[in-house]
Amino acid sequence: MADVRGGDLSRLRQLNSLTAIRALRKAGPLTLSALAERAGLSRPSMKEVTDELMRLGWVEEVPPSQGTMGRPARRYRFRADSGHLVGVDIGGHNIRAALSDLDGEILAETRQPVRPDAPLEERLAAIERAVAGCLALSRTTVADVWMISVGTIGVIDVAGRVIYSAAVPAWRDLDLAGELRRMFPWQVLIENDSRLAAMAEARRGVARGARDVVFLHVGRRMGAGLIIGGKVHRGFGAASGEIVMLPEARWFNAPEHLHTCASVPAGTPPEDAAGYTLAAARNGDPVAIEAVERYVEDLAVGTAAMVLILDPQMVVLGGGFSRSADVLLEPLRERLEARCMRMPEMRASTLGDECVVVGAIDYAVNHLDDQLFTTDNGPLPLTR
Template structure:
């Protein structure tokens, strides 16, 4: 922690509060720390720790814990113990996709407390889709007994290129999505910070948090579908690019060198219509049954996917590639991808399948909300830097 000079008692109180709160939050659940423990961990004086703890109790973020069993008999009056109140607020992670809306709710420690999902038509308008989001959230809060005012932050993940303020600059996967001020619309309903991110970016964050990429900080997550997207972590930090469009590998065919997805997956010579997951699953099923045209279409699909991923891998040199999305469940994706990357890359990355599956996007959205709350409560260094 940076050393402060000069008089700024309010800033110093915030720093001390963040230090003590972080120590309480990271303490083992079975061993709530005493004031003496907190003094040792934080390096602060006992009067400072006592004052900070009382302030955190008044703020509802800390509560006195029960004495450990047998402690009173051994020592007379037991030392006061304290714990972080994870239940002092709640977070939401929301996935808004072409076919479904999914919501996860967690406490301030990131522990998932409930979930809800509903199917939605691919043709639904933006207003219908947002109504579906609010209805799904309301149902989850009602079933969980959590008041809306308990929400501290909401993370939202959606297809498209998302700007920093939550506006969808380009979103062709959902009707009426391009230009939608998604963050602004949702903030009216939640009255708490709403953070909006691209779905592949959110999934990359999720896999790094509690999925297949927990041991790696240089990761590419591929959301494999009709038009694949990707999210990247460099040094453990999400790489969004200058305008939020990093990882849009599904647009590579627009360079004019390759066919459109409708042509790639066609088994008749005519563009595949409608181009949806059910149709594509049918093409893969035909290929498995030995249909030669379907086999050729699947081969073209695989070649397109692995070439798109190889372009991003060559640019970023990640340690790990995680493949998710609905196409990751189709047989034969990982093998060709590994072989193609071995051909093109000087140091081919490890290639694995997502461990979170269809929960990856909503889980990543939840992590975004948790990151925001942690920054508000625990980011001592950023606080110091901002006030210099």
């Protein structure tokens, strides 16, 4: 695609073109009159801008609905299908991948199991298979993809290197961004998985509109993401939310209460043990209920510390264990009420295990907006 903000258009027309694209992405399809009103332009001026954007391939006319009487007004939409984005969730036991259009609408998803102790080459190969599966399912070529955005376990520095990973030994001190650039011919984004999960919650989930949020990323391991002032907080060294690293918070070993519960039948796969305990507690098993109580007590310690520091509007229980919010949320609320000066709203995520891969897609969409659809950094090519 051509450069909307380059030398082909005057500065004024550049701004008008970007205004039109933003309006169509937010509220399209729109008629020419509605688009002109949103952009503050005359209808003839907007017609010139729209024609140019259609020539460049960013906008197309929407066919009229079947059965429409008379001559319908022409409507236009942003061509979100003019490129694609890939999101990846690199977990300890699974690699999830999703492919979306430029607006973040997910078109295909795949999952590849992987062992936490798998060697580096095996884990990288699982990532490649998951991404290839998305391309195959959506009949998308490598050339159609613009960007890959990855959420991963571990402490990640600003350059995309994994500084520390307790769950995956092969991941420690790994230049993950460099590895992915060798695997894929696309722009690479790397972020901590819990922060991406928080981003997904703020953009698509129960935290939409909330400005200060503690997101509890709970599953077979524990993590947290913070939203401050409506934005995901990374911290000076991109290490915010790592309260699991504080032994006194009791988060690191908290899931063991669920994994090692005596109610879990012998021979249950380790990845299913916690789910069995939570289901048994839901059904009234006293041993399972006691295990859940111990787990929630540990969860409450670190959560209360974050609530007391941030004073958030909302605490969101997310991640794989959010499917058992009916068992976990009320006892967590009771413990926070006993510790916190002011109780935030408590909500359960509806994104479940998909929170990280969805957040990775949203991170790519945001990055695309910053690169292509703003003028803050001067003229940039409206291509990848």
